[in-house]
Amino acid sequence: MSGAWSRLRTVPMRYPFAFGMTISTFKTSASDLLVQKVVEQKEVVDWKRNAAFAAFGCFYLGGVQYMIYVPLFSRIFPNAASFAAKGLRDKFKDIKGMGAVAGQVFLDQCVHHPLMYFPVFYITKELVMNDKDADIMRVLRTYKDNMKEDMLALWKIWVPSTILNFAFMPMWARIPWVACTSLVWTCILSSMRGGDVAHKEELAGLAVTGATLKIMKEGLGELFAKPVELDPKLSHISVSAAGPDRIGWVALVAETVAKEGGSVTHSKMLRMGHEFTIIMHVSVPPEKQRKLLAALGSKELKPLNIRTSSLTRRQTRMDTTPAMALHVHCVGKDRPGMLATLAEKLSNAGMSVEDISTEQRMGIGGRRDFVINAVCVTKRVLDDEELATVVKELGTLEEKLGLDVLDIRVHMDTP
Secondary structure, three states: OHHHHHHHHOHHHHOHHHHHHHHHHHHHHHHHHHHHHHHOOOOOOOHHHHHHHHHHHHHHHHHHHHHHHHHHHHHHOOOHHHHHHOOHHHHHHOHHHHHHHHHHHHHHHHHHHHHHHHHHHHHHHHHHHOOOOOOHHHHHHHHHHHHHHHHHHHHHHHHHHHHHHHHHOOHHHHHHHHHHHHHHHHHHHHHHOOOOHHHHHHHOOOOOOHHHHHHHHHHHHHHOOOOOOOOOOOEEEEEEEEEEOOOOHHHHHHHHHHHOOOEEEEEEEEEEOOEEEEEEEEEEOHHHHHHHHHHHOOHHHHHHOOEEEEEOOOOOOOOOOOOEEEEEEEEEEOOOOHHHHHHHHHHHOOOEEEEEEEEEEEOHHHOEEEEEEEEEEEOOOOOHHHHHHHHHHHHHHHHHOOEEEEEEEEEEOOO
């Protein structure tokens, strides 16, 4: 058994080319499956498309890149393999070896990728995504227009990864390192952009481009967003409405607000049975408030039974900009008191609730689940011990309420 395991462990070293092609094939296929099932949320996998991307992974990422990274770079930089095998202290003493790493990074990032990888990738994606109306010249012109943005995005992710690859990885591990880095990028981006059908063209293939890096930044911005206080220069109105459901209510209310100079900053809109309910926060310049209120009371909007009230900046101790935001997501079998229990925990922890939304939904096996999404803030950053105490207290809800999911995320802005 030990002999078989020893032989298996040495397969990548004995057959580096075949191993690189295999792992690149599986990585690219898995990446496309993630995009199709998680991002595009397809019910049926397009296996023809998946096979095309897998072929790209096999022949280019596994084959062509191997020939560049190993045989070609070994000839141009004869000491590349020996430098990678040295210890960290010896690496810093080897100026020539560090220069060789820099040379490999330059050739890979400034010659190979812009002149070979990106054109091949874009052409492959065009043929896969638009097989009947593929236009190779059009996609190359698009790449030319996006080259600067794509290269800057590429360097932000791949220059650090490539430095580690060429400085520390043995020759047989260079392609697997690239595949693993790419797969990590794919998993992160897929998890952040689940259901993002608006960007499916850009996300196909999930290569590091200007478009995908921008999408990643948008996702990070959403992940770490936190509530804001009311603008003291504006008037603020709470608008609530409920009436018979019909298509166009949202557009009509929003258009009325915008027409009178108002801005909807927060809103919740929900159909409950045959009724449609709206609650929204509207900010408006003080001199336009009266006219906006009159417009919301118009005959056209009368079926919604709109009610309005003025809002002021909170007069509690939370009158400063929040320093820490806590996002809590709970899912569990529906039972009485779940919201009350969570709210009590947050209150006892000194957290001020900014937003809570709840819903019932059908869970696994037809079970009725209760979902809570809460955002709460503090005016100061809790130290590690205080934060650990809050998280520990909230963690008791998992057992107490029989939760299937308890996700707690913290965002802090220190002065």
